[in-house]
Amino acid sequence: MAVDLSTYFDKISKLRMAYRVLIFAATIVVLIALHIWLVHIPKTTEIATIQSDLKKLENQIRIAKIAAKNLKKLEKNLTKAQEDLKFALKLLPTSSEIPNLLKGITKLGNDSNLEFLLFSPKKQVPKEFYVQIPVSIQVRGVYHDVATFFDKVGKLDRIVNITNVTMKPIKESSTILNTSCSALTYSFKEREKVKDVGKKKK
Secondary structure, eight states, X not given: OOOOHHHHHHHHHTSOHHHHHHHHHHHHHHHHHHHIIIIIHHHHHHHHHHHHHHHHHHHHHHHHHHHHHHHHHHHHHHHHHHHHHHHHHHHSOBXXXXXXXXXXXXXXXXXXXXXXXXXXXXXXXXXXXXXXXXXXXXXXXXXXXXXXXXXXHHTSSSOEEEEEEEEEESSTTXXXXXXXXXXXXXXXXXXXXXXXXXXHHO
């Protein structure tokens, strides 16, 4: 059935001013209520959802930035570790390089005008990732030549520590000394051995 709005308006126009004001006010209130219910509340909820999503995104961006900084730091640490490993590989020979290293030490002694009385590698001492290789050494020569020999050994690329040094003249008032010492060098374990150690620890 069609609604004749003109009839309602005619009725309203015949009412007193106070009633017409009340009807107008009620209409405004209803319209405002409808606006709040149909428009404002849904928009407010949508805005709250968007703000929550925005905070999550900002938090994710912050975490990503921290991760990026940590990644750069890790990459830097990895590069340094690789450089340290290369340096360590240079300092610690593999077992196959030990004979040449020992020959090199002997040559340094001969070049320093020393006579070798003893050059005896001892039993190796295994550690977790490397092996200690002690060598007993006895040489004969003047103090200056012995000091030169020790200095040359100390300047080797490989780690060789001279310990337990004792010096005695071959006879009273002689400048020729019999010098005994221990040379301690190191080598890397083969990978298979290192893996075996790791398995035993696990």
